[in-house]
Amino acid sequence: MKFDHVIHFIEETPEQVVEFWGQQNLHAVIGGRHENWGTRNALWYGKDSYIEWLSLENRQIAESASHPLTQLLLLNGPGFGTVCCRVESIDQLEERLTSEGFQTSGILDGSRRTAGGKLIEWKMLFINEDFSERLPNPFFIEWSETNEERYEGLKADGAIKAADENRTLERCVFGVEDVEATGRRWKAILGGSLQLPNCEIEFRKQTGQKERLEEVYFRNGKERVLYQKGIYMI
Known part of the structure; x- marks a missing residue:
């Protein structure tokens, strides 16, 4: 099991996301539309x-x-929502x-169509x-392509630039009561450890009214960026 991605709910268009993060020297791209869920996204890809x-x-x-994510989005409003971990066999995970x-x-099928028309x-x-207001559980994903195939495809499409290949998410900090x-529960869910091979999960006393992800740290991140009620160290 590895850390896959952060879900950050926003009240801006994908185009506005790309413009904002471009000003922070982060290469965000327009993702696509989830036609059956009424949502759309923008994305930043690291290694x-x-x-x-x-x-x-x-x-x-x-x-x-x-769908759980649309339900959480409608309740949550802008700010960090939850995190996702990827697995090689979602059937085995469900069984465990x-x-x-x-x-x-139960296992749910997902898809989105990219701006270029590709179905993922x-x-x-x-x-x-x-x-x-309690902390949402993490959720899990199994991609139809291997991580290597997805990564090469993203590079070919221009979604990952050379600078992104050296950037990784190092730590996610959650505020909880x-x-x-919470640490014991998440250890059980994640299979025994909060230190995933590619990212650390950390819990601290909450600073807001809701238990939520509060800060996302890039490796060697030194600049604090506040965006749509979420804090990044990039």
Whole structure:
């Protein structure tokens, strides 16, 4: 299991995302549309993880979609939502979580169409929960392509520049009410450790009203950037 991406809910268009992060010398790109969920995104890709800035495109479709991320987006508003980890076998993960007493969504198919018209597909797994001010659980993804295939495709499409190949997400810091209890739960969900091969999960006492991801650190990040109620160290 590896860290895959951050979900950051925003109230801007993908074009505005690209413009803002370009001013911070970060190469964001327009992603595409989730036609069945009423959402759209912009993305930054690093060596082995990425950031997804997700916004509403069609509120009516989003409100009628029975998808955990759209439900969380509608409740959450702008700010960090949750994080996703990738696995090689989502079927095996579902079997493990179920055997350990977690209730899951079952495996969900996902897809989006890029600005260039390419269809990208994946499978997802969520832990069932009623979203609130408590910290959402991480969710999981299995891509239809290997990570190497996806990475080479992104480079070929211009979504990853040379500078991005040396940038990685190092740490995600979550603000929660009970640091120890949350740590135990997430260790169980993630398979025993908060130190994933490519990113560290850290919990601290919350600073806001909601338990949420509060800060995302790039490796060697020195500049603090506040964007749509989320803090980045880039």
